[in-house]
Amino acid sequence: AQTVTQSQPEMSVQEAETVTLSCTYDTSENNYYLFWYKQPPSRQMILVIRQEAYKQQNATENRFSVNFQKAAKSFSLKISDSQLGDTAMYFCAPTMNRDDKIIFGKGTRLHILP
């Protein structure tokens, strides 16, 4: 079975610190996509960052960046200068099938402390 593993169920960091959320996955595909979604208490699913597996360069979006290690099947999210508004559940979500269906991990609950 295809799996997505987020090994940190819950994390807490102080505001302004940097935090890294880990994700590993299992796929036999060579071309696929990887996403990090944020789900704040409002429940809305918000796309944080997107990576295409064929691109070697790691994606960045302002304070959010990824460390994509294709051979290791690892896709971690780094949040720099964390803010209170970053408090949320974060889901790692790669497409691991030929039909590009997204598979979600179980999430990491991130608390940013004032």
Added chain:
Amino acid sequence: NAGVTQTPKFQVLKTGQSMTLQCAQDMNHNSMYWYRQDPGMGLRLIYYSASEGTTDKGEVPNGYNVSRLNKREFSLRLESAAPSQTSVYFCATSPANTVREYFGPGTRLTVT
């Protein structure tokens, strides 16, 4: 431009009752999806529709039916609700030329 809308936002059903969750999008996207999210879990795909008139099963389709009558709308029907279907349901859409999904606000369904 409303994006992806879902109705209702909340619903309480008794076991055995039926209901339809509605999803509509104004982004002209081809693909539409229904997910469920249970506590402590990520989202799991129930059904999806790659284009108008086509539907396919996802990871957890049992107990559900779907209908994609036009490009804008994709409905999810529970014919005989069970407590195991208590969940938050998300609709999502995806354009034809790129892989990413846009999510609706979700529907919280409780079956007693």
